Amino acid sequence: MEPFDVKGRPIKPHIFRQLQKIGKTLEDLEWRESRNKPNLFYKVFNRVTVFADLRGTEIVPIWEQPYPYIYAINGFEEWERRRAIKVAVRDFDIGGIEYRFSFYDTSEPDGLFFGPDDEQTDGFCKMCGAEIKAGDIRTALFCSDQCDRAYSQLTEMRREVDENKIKCILCGKPLGAFNSDTIVHHIEYEPEEKTVRVCRSCHGKIHSNHEKYPDLAPSRPPNWKQLQRSDPNSEEFKEERLVEKSILDYDRLLKSFLRSGEKSLKCQIGDVGAEFARYYLVKAILDLGLSEKVSVRVEGKEVYMEKKELKTPSARKEANE
Numbered sequence: 001m002e003p004f005d006v007k008g009r010p011i012k013p014h015i016f017r018q019l020q021k022i023g024k025t026l027e028d029l030e031w032r033e034s035r036n037k038p039n040l041f042y043k044v045f046n047r048v049t050v051f052a053d054l055r056g057t058e059i060v061p062i063w064e065q066p067y068p069y070i071y072a073i074n075g076f077e078e079w080e081r082r083r084a085i086k087v088a089v090r091d092f093d094i095g096g097i098e099y100r101f102s103f104y105d106t107s108e109p110d111g112l113f114f115g116p117d118d119e120q121t122d123g124f125c126k127m128c129g130a131e132i133k134a135g136d137i138r139t140a141l142f143c144s145d146q147c148d149r150a151y152s153q154l155t156e157m158r159r160e161v162d163e164n165k166i167k168c169i170l171c172g173k174p175l176g177a178f179n180s181d182t183i184v185h186h187i188e189y190e191p192e193e194k195t196v197r198v199c200r201s202c203h204g205k206i207h208s209n210h211e212k213y214p215d216l217a218p219s220r221p222p223n224w225k226q227l228q229r230s231d232p233n234s235e236e237f238k239e240e241r242l243v244e245k246s247i248l249d250y251d252r253l254l255k256s257f258l259r260s261g262e263k264s265l266k267c268q269i270g271d272v273g274a275e276f277a278r279y280y281l282v283k284a285i286l287d288l289g290l291s292e293k294v295s296v297r298v299e300g301k302e303v304y305m306e307k308k309e310l311k312t313p314s315a316r317k318e319a320n321e
Helices: 013-028 078-095 103-107 145-163 200-208 235-259 274-287 313-320
Strands: 040-045 048-053 069-072 182-188 194-199 264-268 294-299 302-307
Touching: 013 040, 013 078, 040 078, 048 078, 069 078, 182 200, 194 200, 235 264, 235 294, 235 302, 274 294
Parallel strands: none
Antiparallel strands: 040 048, 048 069, 182 194, 264 302, 294 302
16 A cells, blocks of 8 residues: 555645554455555455545545445356446445445446335345345346345335324424433313423424424413503503413423422512412423423412422332332
8 A cells, every 4th residue: 555645745744644444454365466556455356346435536635535335346247247246346345445435426326326225126125135045136136036036025115104103293303202202292281181292402492482483482371361462552462471470480490490400499470460370380391301300389479389309210110009
């Protein structure tokens, strides 16, 4: 190997040391370095020569992607070249070597790997991976009718799973049932509790701008009046603004309490009133997913919050027994 790229430009020592290590691994896997083109390795698979080029290209210098660029020699059918590369890649997996294909092969309509993988023939069964030895190898995707049927069933199962995945109702991001990024968001509390799942980011967007997401804004308490915003100087409008400010204050208060080392907290309700204070505090706890961490009660004009003692799974088991 020589410390020069495909254009004869010098390769920095620390990059060249990485390439030498890759070259040594390839030689251990019976690849050979070209005598006339240093840093270009090759190996024959089923008559087809596959190259592992450690010189980089004119478009992508080797110091930007210091690992082999893989391609197969021309003069063979596409399915044969794909088969040879597929077998060659096993050597790279064994040696723990990162590799790349050309942009043309993967992204252009005439590229060797362009299009869905399950439509590209390479002489191997798409279901079990066995080498196809019967029938028209050039066009066959499966080694048997049994594998063909099994693959169709598997594809249908995957499609159903994808369709039934829990997704954020606002942005469509896939969510796990117990993912830390998943928030159970209330869109109605009374007369019937209704919830949807949203990601943490979208949950913040909904609560910071109810007017932008009216269908996802939490419902008001049963006795909440539908206020008219036509007169910003009206008492009703001022009252609603007061409640909205209190909601944000409660949200900040809960987060601050959680971050603190205090086990309990007592504070004044403020001007919003006990009924609304209790409702919006409980709502904030539920929306933030804190029902197992914080308990709250309202007595007179004071709010009391306490951190719950989280039991370990073994402790819960002992308690249940």
